[in-house]
Amino acid sequence: MNKGTLFINNISKSFNIDNKDIEILKDINFKIDEGEFVVIVGHSGCGKSTLLKIIAGLITEYNGNVTLDGEVICKPDKDRAMIFQEHRLFPWLTIRDNISLGLDKSNKEENDKLIKEHLKLVKLEGFENAYPNQLSGGMSQRAAIARALINNPKVLLLDEPFGALDALTKIQLQNEVLKIWQKEKTTMIMVTHDIEEAIYLADKIIVMSSRPGKIKEIINVDIGKPRDRSSYDFATIKKRVYKHFFDTEDISVEYTI
Template sequence: MSRSAASRADHLSIGPLSKTFRLPTGSVAALGSIALDIPAGRFVAIVGASGCGKSTLLRIVAGLETAEGGPVRLGGRTVTGPGLDRGFVFQEHRLLPWLTVAGNLAFALKGLPRAEVRARVQSHLELVGLAGFADAYPFQLSGGMAQRVAIARALVNQPGVLLLDEPFGALDALTRIQMQQEILRIWQARGTTMILVTHDIDEAIFLGDEVVVMSSRPGTIKRRLTVPLPRPRDRSSPAFVELRREIYREFFAESDHPFAYEI
């Protein structure tokens, strides 16, 4: 499905909501009042300091956590738990080590006719450039290849929204750049709404239509910045550097030290 074919059924509406964790030692407010409206087919990157609630927000959208306040709605339907309309990619690939690459994808397709399972597995391995590795096991793959399989597994049920929680954080710098280009290619080919949580501001600007900057805990939305740069994006261009500087200012504005980041 192309970006232009993205369905209104995949329009995502979040909150306003908040999240407090009840612990034996007391309550911890993870999220303040959060409200986001994300049109179908959009690529949104969320950045913020460690512990600000970015991953918690993503888990709420996935239906893995509950929240207080307004609901999460996808295409007008209230999210009440995990569903095939949302795919999730974690920082670690979390592939089942006793299954082949094809088996890991097929495992997510239980209940479908065998012919359809085979067709979907093959098409999604082609999508991530691993058509020749269907019979390989996870231990035989590099970190980047394993994460490609994880992305294919998250997409194999054709979700309207793909949630990416620091998916490239464990990769080396070169592989990380390659995977950024890969996820961008997949997004452009499929038109799937993507929400990326990352600590990497360059990554957020390189990939996102929009960068959402969160405050420190309890996390709230400090700023939403549209990225007006054409793709492919040049990380060394003056416009890219200025946008990076602007986002860094948001971070340093919360600290006890004046803004000190310069290019």
């Protein structure tokens, strides 16, 4: 099944802030092949979330266009799901009801099967009747991933999905997302401030500049997955990303942007 080839064609976007038109994104062009994992990095405010919202169809006023499998994107659709830093589950619904919210209710048997499959996929079996406030941050984010994947989207958009999690949970979820991606073959576009996370997951890292947000470099990460974070190849890519942001050769220090 086709899982979504995206063309981002000449995107420019301004916002009117304090009666001035401020150029936020400028001349953004890139292609994402079906099943590719693309990670976007750049300083706060450079327009990463704006770009994801354009791809999601949540922002429709901009110059340029985005096509998904040849169709111009002009509104949100189930073929593109988005995950945010905070899980955005409905607190009054059980995990089961949160996950199945977008499903067509007419086929109960099929839905039950899908819910079961997706609870298993994100390792939340046994928690279907729990409420979001009974889950940890990592578990809630896993439920949000299940909710996003249950409609079988072609593209998953992840906006700093693990930004609010502790370091160990974050690594655990990175591994889980990697496994899910390898199984489902969904096209992934993730925004992160964590450069290690970007290198661990991405086939392609898009480095953006600020004011206006432009593409500085697209880095192909040709290392087999899962990746060894302490390998020479990993460090080489890290150095290449760091040089866009830090005036240092010292990659033994952990930085986030």
